[in-house]
Structure formats: C-alpha cells, structure tokens
Amino acid sequence: MNAALLALATILMWSSLALLTDRISHLPPLLSVGLVLTACGLAGAVRLRSWKVSAATWLTGVGGIFGYHFLLFAAFGRAPAVEANMVQYLWPLCIVLFTPLFLPGNRLTPAHLLGAALGLSGAGLIVTGGSLGLRMDYLPGYLCALGAAVTWACYSLQTKRLPPFPTAAVGGFCLVSGLLSLTLHFALGGHGPTPSGGDWLIILLLGFGPMGAAFYTWDAAMKRGDPRMIGALAYLTPMLSTMLLVAVNGREFTPLHGLAILLVTGGAVIGSLDSLRPLLAGRFGRRRRAWAPSSAKPEK
Template identity: 55%
Template structure:
C-alpha cells in the first residue's frame, strides 16, 4: 500500500509541468500562493489539521513552502535545465540520508544502485544528453541543491517526528500559501490581476491546487510514514519520465532515443531499488533427527 501511495503522488506530480506550462504568464509565487491556498482551504474545516506541535508545523511549512521558494529562486538565477537536474537530486538524497535521519535504517547496495540508475535516467531526460555548468550561475545551482536537500529532509523528518495525522498537511499548505503570497507582494507584485483572470486560468489553478500541489502531498506523506524511504526514493525518478510522456501526449513534445534510454535506466532503477531483500539464513545448526533404534 505505501508503494501505491507513492506512485499516486508521482503520477500527480507528473502533471505539474503540463499544467504549469499554461500558467507561465503569471508570477510563480502568485501561482504557488493560490495553488497551496486551494489545498490548504480544507484545513479550516478540519480542526485536527491544526492540532499539532509547533515543531511539526515548522517542519511541514519549511518543507512544502521552503522547497518551492528555493526551487523558484534557483530557476530565476540559473538555466532551467541545470537547475532542474540538480533539483532532482532529492530522490537520491532521500535514499542516502535515510540511515542518518531514521534510526534502524541501513543502506543496501540495491537502494544506492537503484537511485543512481534513476538519477542517470532523469539527467538524460532533463538535459537531452547535453548540459554544462557555469560558474556565474553558482548561486542558482546552490539554491537548487538546497531545494533538493529541503525536500529530502522534509520527507524523512515527517516520519521521524511525533506521529501526526495526514490531515495536518492541509495546515502546512495553508501556512505556505500565506507565505508565498506575502513574498509575492513584498517583491513588488499585486493581487489586482486576480480580478481579471479568465476562467481557464482559474480552472488550471484549481487543478494544480487539488492535484500536484494538493492531493500529491497527502499521498506522499502517507507513503513515507508507512513505507521504506529507500525504495520510495528510487521510485521517485519516475516523475520526470512520466512528466515528459505527459508533455509528449498532450503538448506535442517530441520523444527521442534519449527518452528511450532514460526509460530503461529509470525503470531498471525502480526495479533494483524496490527488489526485496533475500531472507537471511539462520546460522544455527539444524536440529538433529532422533536416531532410530536398530
């Protein structure tokens, strides 16, 4: 069941690029504020959502808002291809940091190899096999890396914290929405454009807020609380692959051999990373059979 929850979250996240590509004419933090506001609105009708410790709320808001804040700032300071590639270190970081954050977790070779296969496949999809890092974009690269680390830590700490209901995710979204709108206004934006937004834009914002920036967070929270983060981290590399397939199906993006190679790598990584461990053989000697009398 946790794997299924993770796959549902991944499927929802794979629609974000398609939906977001039609909202690029709007300021990113305005989109983020409205989308998180849609998903966070439920918290005001769900009292249990706010009945959580301050530490839990801080981790939740820091994860959801903090990740997107760093993500958008990275894209403003560095080329999209390289920033997105560095951002997709977060599934690998989930795998590598699991033993450090979660007591009792051990890193096995299959988890590390699965994440590395997935990262290689994601790199092919994002870059098309061509990319270069330039020193002048270092601040953007660092912010993209910080975004990846933020989401990885949020995903792991949500399991390390005292148990809290998944309903609390709506409170994380509500608080994140207010912070996103505050940053939009503080950076010179306004809310007057909302009055003139066409119905099509509002529909897209509603879809983003209920899907990739809404329900996906709930499924991800449930998956990480009950599942193996090392396996889920390897599966997460399906996100850029499915996102590209969505763009190919609905937005006319052309698929190439690079995407085919990435498909093989990501699927291989998902299989290797989720491969069940062989049961350990007992070292105790087998019980002797009673000797039969002559």
C-alpha cells in the same frame, strides 16, 4: 480503497504536477506557489482542529512544502520543463542517500550507491546536454530543480523523526506556506504578470489535485499498506510525468531524454532493491508454501 489503489491515484495526480506547473511558468514563482498552496490550505480548513501540532512539526511542514514547491516553480521558469522535471525527480535517490543521516542505524549498501550513481548520471546528461560543458543559460533552473529534490527528501525523512501527527495538518502547512509566498511576492514589489482566466483554472486544479488531494491519498496509502511496495510504485512518476509533458504540452523529447529517464528511474529501482527483497521473499515464500504438497502422513 486498498493501499495500492490509493498509491496509484497519488502517482497519477503527481504525474500531472509538471504538466500543470509548466502551463503557468510565465507567472512569478512566489505568486504561483502562494495562490496554489493557499487554495489547498483553504480546502483543508474543514479539519481545523487537526492543525494543533508541535512547533517542530510546523517548521518541518512549512519549510518542506514551501521550499520544495517554490524551487520547483522557479526551476520551470528557468530551464526547459522536461529537463527540470527529470532533475527534480532525483528525490527518491536523495531519500536513499540521506537516510543514514536522518535515521541512524540505516546504512548504505552497494545497491544504494549504484542506484545513486545511475541517477546522478541521468541528471548529468540533462544538465550538460551530453557534452562535457555545462549549459550555463539553464544552470539556475537546474540548480533550483536539484534544490527541490533535496528539500523534498529532507522533509520526507524529517517527518519520520517527529511525533505522529494527523494527515489533515498538511492543510495547515499548505495554508501558511501559501500566505508566506504571497507575502514575500508583494513585499518584493509584486512584479510580473497576473493570472488570466485560464491561469486561475490551472491554479485551482493544482491546489485540489497534485498539490492537494495527493498529500492525503499518499498518507492513507502509507498507513494502510507496506511502504516498501508503495515506495516502489512511486518510481512510475518520473516516466509518466515526462510523457504527459511531451504528449500534452508538446515539449521536445529526444533520445537523450529517453536515456536520462532510464538512468534516473533505473537508479531509483536499484537503490530500493534492499527494501523490496524482504517483501518479495515474504510474498513468494508464502505462495510456495501454499502450493507445496503436505508432508504429513495421513492418519490411519
């Protein structure tokens, strides 16, 4: 399977994350995250030897995966699912803005700043509901969603500073994160509803899909293809994810949500133009050269 198909498969799985997470938002966040990540980690234990990585890699992997998913599940339990989902999808823009901090030598350009401004405007529409005041009843959920976006961006960038490690090690990060979540849940009293039969099905789907196989297909796509092209495809995720929430879970969708999607997705695309320009120039340049008539004179 080529890189583009692997990337699209990952995007489709990630697009179902909010849809499935919303279905179990009534469960305590630590319990939900713990059960899902433990299922993912146990499935990845078949590659146990690949889990031998440095302590810094373990800290980055567990901190990023546990932190992101805990905040994401907490956001869905404290704010409307469609809105929390769009706020957490600021992570592509966070990656752009944080890159100079994690990877010295990379600078921000006007396109990066414009993209960030558009994305933040879209998030601002969601958080304020189009008015000048914050909707304080949902503010904890929005802050959790923003925290998830920042956490995933920091995790993604920090992995670029670590020595290369096997993709299968992600299973170890998930297992430790899941056990940590369950430990905290029961240490804090273990209050809240327990999963029903239907909840267990959603937990397994999450553990083997958007919070399982997607980690591996994404890594394979990045290793086989041009990361600029694959990164650009990832901007399909917020739109597909929100459409699934509306179509399947029956969540309300308003013109305000549509405008916010355009701003967040458009901002992400504009923010990536500097990365895409060399790629597009190279491809179209090769195509023009292939079709250009030869200037060489025929031999006599």
